[in-house]
Amino acid sequence: MSLIYSVLNTVQPKQNFSSVFSSVTNIAQKLHPYVIYEASCSMLKNVIYSPVTKMTQKCREVLNEVLKFIFYPSDYDLLKTQLAQTKEENAQLKEKRAQLQEQLVDVTLDADTAHPRLEVSEDGKSVLDTGTIRNVPRTDKRFDSHTFLLAKEGYTCGKYYWEVDVGKRSNWEVGIAQEPVTRKGTLTLSPEKGFWVIGLADGREYWARTEPWTRLAVSGKPTRIGIFLDTTTRQLCFYNVSKKTAVYTFSLGRDSHQEEKFFPFFSTGSISAKPDTEPLKIAQGFEEDHDGK
Numbered sequence: 001m002s003l004i005y006s007v008l009n010t011v012q013p014k015q016n017f018s019s020v021f022s023s024v025t026n027i028a029q030k031l032h033p034y035v036i037y038e039a040s041c042s043m044l045k046n047v048i049y050s051p052v053t054k055m056t057q058k059c060r061e062v063l064n065e066v067l068k069f070i071f072y073p074s075d076y077d078l079l080k081t082q083l084a085q086t087k088e089e090n091a092q093l094k095e096k097r098a099q100l101q102e103q104l105v106d107v108t109l110d111a112d113t114a115h116p117r118l119e120v121s122e123d124g125k126s127v128l129d130t131g132t133i134r135n136v137p138r139t140d141k142r143f144d145s146h147t148f149l150l151a152k153e154g155y156t157c158g159k160y161y162w163e164v165d166v167g168k169r170s171n172w173e174v175g176i177a178q179e180p181v182t183r184k185g186t187l188t189l190s191p192e193k194g195f196w197v198i199g200l201a202d203g204r205e206y207w208a209r210t211e212p213w214t215r216l217a218v219s220g221k222p223t224r225i226g227i228f229l230d231t232t233t234r235q236l237c238f239y240n241v242s243k244k245t246a247v248y249t250f251s252l253g254r255d256s257h258q259e260e261k262f263f264p265f266f267s268t269g270s271i272s273a274k275p276d277t278e279p280l281k282i283a284q285g286f287e288e289d290h291d292g293k
Contacts, residue, residue, distance in 0.1 A: 103161040114149035125282045129268040129275035151264035160229045163283035169276045171269025173199030179261045196250040
């Protein structure tokens with residue numbers, strides 16, 4: 001963002017517009033488009049128009065269209081709405097942090113549910129994709145086609161909060177799964193299939209696993225994700241603990257007349273992706289001042 005600002009701030013009234021186009025585009029292509037958008041969406045008029053107020057109206061219009069093109073036109077309005085909602089959620093989150101500590105639960109991974117490539121630590125607090133099929137018991141509980149696993153504890157009624165250290169991983173997925181969970185064969189992660197999940201793919205794109213997938217605007221690269229399940233309000237909320245900001249909220253749908261059980265869900269990413277060398281970890285304790293880059 002500072003690079004783009006520097007370029008635009010040096011624009012002269014009579015400078016060839018094509019050079020402005022080239023400078024902005026070249027820099028933007030090196031940066032993640034949604035980070036650019038999030039950093040600049042509230043500053044477009046100040047950053048774009050102030051340094052170039054003597055440019056023609058036509059040039060300003062074209063430059064604005066350039067920015068929209070950089071930020072993907074199909075997602076422009078969606079991102080604008082997401083960011084407005086996130087701003088409101090962030091304000092509420094500051095007040096909610098103290099309340100979340102009261103809902104903190106001790107989550108332990110269930111090695112019996114883990115795909116054969118996954119190795120769960122002895123204490124059940126971390127999991128690593130070894131990249132090779134391990135010799136483990138083939139039980140009905142185990143996922144056999146995706147690098148998924150569940151926690152040992154399931155929740156039915158109430159409020160529950162836990163945090164996951166995703167660190168510098170390029171791929172991860174976290175959320176909840178509703179019993180009964182299908183564990184064999186090809187699976188689709190979506191609320192319709194009993195999964196409420198968000199994740200990072202290839203170190204670039206953040207997604208909510210809806211139908212179709214929802215691209216998320218995330219500030220920076222979170223190193224810790226907070227997950228808050230509230231069965232009373234029928235919501236599942238995800239937080240960027242590193243930045244103390246809201247990421248996404250799922251609705252769990254209408255009330256069910258049957259007793260439901262939700263299990264914390266974890267994945268090291270696509271089974272076809274190169275395995276990360278850093279494990280996915282259950283965060284130990286509630287770190288109010290946890291800071292990520």
